[in-house]
Amino acid sequence: xxxxxxxxxxxxxxxxxxxGYRFAxxxxxxxxxxxxxxxxxxxxxxxxxxxxxxxxxxxxxxAANADACDGADVxxxxxxxxGHDELVATLPLAGRVVVSCVNPLAFDKAGPYGRVxxxxxxxxAESAQRIAPEAQVVGAFHHVSxxxxxxxxxxxxxxxxxxxxxxxxxxxVVIELARCVTGRDGVDxxxxxxxxxxxxxxxxxxxxxxxxxxHSGVRISGI
Amino acid sequence: xxxxxxxxxxxxxxxxxxxGYRFAxxxxxxxxxxxxxxxxxxxxxxxxxxxxxxxxxxxxxxAANADACDGADVxxxxxxxxGHDELVATLPLAGRVVVSCVNPLAFDKAGPYGRVxxxxxxxxAESAQRIAPEAQVVGAFHHVSxxxxxxxxxxxxxxxxxxxxxxxxxxxVVIELARCVTGRDGVDxxxxxxxxxxxxxxxxxxxxxxxxxxHSGVRISGI
Numbered sequence: 001x002x003x004x005x006x007x008x009x010x011x012x013x014x015x016x017x018x019x020g021y022r023f024a025x026x027x028x029x030x031x032x033x034x035x036x037x038x039x040x041x042x043x044x045x046x047x048x049x050x051x052x053x054x055x056x057x058x059x060x061x062x063a064a065n066a067d068a069c070d071g072a073d074v075x076x077x078x079x080x081x082x083g084h085d086e087l088v089a090t091l092p093l094a095g096r097v098v099v100s101c102v103n104p105l106a107f108d109k110a111g112p113y114g115r116v117x118x119x120x121x122x123x124x125a126e127s128a129q130r131i132a133p134e135a136q137v138v139g140a141f142h143h144v145s146x147x148x149x150x151x152x153x154x155x156x157x158x159x160x161x162x163x164x165x166x167x168x169x170x171x172x173v174v175i176e177l178a179r180c181v182t183g184r185d186g187v188d189x190x191x192x193x194x195x196x197x198x199x200x201x202x203x204x205x206x207x208x209x210x211x212x213x214x215h216s217g218v219r220i221s222g223i
Numbered sequence: 224x225x226x227x228x229x230x231x232x233x234x235x236x237x238x239x240x241x242x243g244y245r246f247a248x249x250x251x252x253x254x255x256x257x258x259x260x261x262x263x264x265x266x267x268x269x270x271x272x273x274x275x276x277x278x279x280x281x282x283x284x285x286a287a288n289a290d291a292c293d294g295a296d297v298x299x300x301x302x303x304x305x306g307h308d309e310l311v312a313t314l315p316l317a318g319r320v321v322v323s324c325v326n327p328l329a330f331d332k333a334g335p336y337g338r339v340x341x342x343x344x345x346x347x348a349e350s351a352q353r354i355a356p357e358a359q360v361v362g363a364f365h366h367v368s369x370x371x372x373x374x375x376x377x378x379x380x381x382x383x384x385x386x387x388x389x390x391x392x393x394x395x396v397v398i399e400l401a402r403c404v405t406g407r408d409g410v411d412x413x414x415x416x417x418x419x420x421x422x423x424x425x426x427x428x429x430x431x432x433x434x435x436x437x438h439s440g441v442r443i444s445g446i
Contacts, residue, residue, distance in 0.1 A: 119339065156444075190430030208443060216443050216445040219444050221441070
């Protein structure tokens with residue numbers, strides 16, 4: 001397997017920390033990015049401690065978000081949708097595989113729902129691609145829940161990572177990275193614009209979690 | 224199990240025919256509706272023939288769409304999105320459980336994608352509810368593929384039926400009807416507005432079907 005240097009933007013949040021942990025566990029070098037360098041270092045130390053003694057684990061360090069991208073061939077966007085576009089605009093993403101797991105969601109007293117991006121004809125992943133036209137943006141890892149990622153199961157073997165993107169090459173990188181999480185290839189879900197469907201599906205999972213008191217995930221049957 | 228009289232609007236299309244077959248197979252009385260009464264009768268005879276000798280199977284008949292609703296306590300909308308609103312407006316739906324499995328999709332050379340309904344703040348199911356305010360509309364059965372429904376497997380046991388709706392009572396009826404398809408209860412996915420997420424997810428499944436040459440479906444892990 002190719003080993004990547006992966007910058008996790010928003011790497012001190014639960015989703016970024018959990019994914020960074022899984023990637024490093026399987027040999028990738030991970031830099032957790034944060035607005036606050038000190039916090040990044042603290043969380044990186046926490047992840048590194050968990051990986052202490054794990055054979056073949058990659059290095060984990062912390063940095064300011066933009067600095068985390070230095071030398072990284074893969075950049076994972078694991079940030080809230082609020083402020084997403086402004087943050088993405090500050091990052092050096094050209095020539096890199098950029099993985100967006102950003103979920104534009106909103107909540108009211110009736111529960112979670114998908115936010116409408118660009119009148120329904122956009123998504124966080126497409127916004128990132130528009131802001132960073134020389135990056136190869138891929139949407140993935142929207143549906144894996146943070147507590148499960150940080151949990152003790154070796155693989156989330158009953159879930160699938162759905163991967164969408166317009167660059168076949170970049171998509172293949174992420175399809176293989178999914179192995180760190182589920183133990184097998186991610187599912188090629190098609191074009192980047194299908195992120196419009198993948199991102200807000202998380203609202204359905206959160207609704208199910210509340211109803212069934214669980215951490216639900218998605219599995220694709222028939223493949 | 225409660226036995227229902229189920230009108231399937233668009234019952235001669237592949238989705239309606241397949242679901243009607245599954246419901247009748249498990250004892251429900253099914254009326255397949257069509258714009259063309261003769262076609263409805265022909266397809267109903269075809270389904271009835273398949274159920275010949277199946278113990279406990281319900282009756283299957285054909286009728287014009289609006290007539291199919293006579294005496295039905297459950298009405299399944301299995302029609303194309305094109306012309307959906309106009310058709311729904313002609314149906315006597317008040318006081319009935321109305322199940323929408325309508326998928327507003329579009330296709331271009333880059334593949335399938337979700338159509339934007341009401342600027343991203345609507346769905347076919349919500350449109351039906353608005354047009355028929357005295358019906359109890361539930362969204363379900365969006366992701367089960369027609370060839371699999373009409374196929375030989377007793378149950379689609381590796382798939383889930385996701386059910387959304389604002390009436391807990393109507394939702395429970397449909398959660399139980401899902402047993403006819405998967406062999407177990409449907410998954411309560413939350414409020415009716417989450418149909419905005421469930422309906423266009425079908426575009427992702429179609430994309431996966433094309434890529435993997437399969438009939439994919441959705442399973443929820445963790446429940």
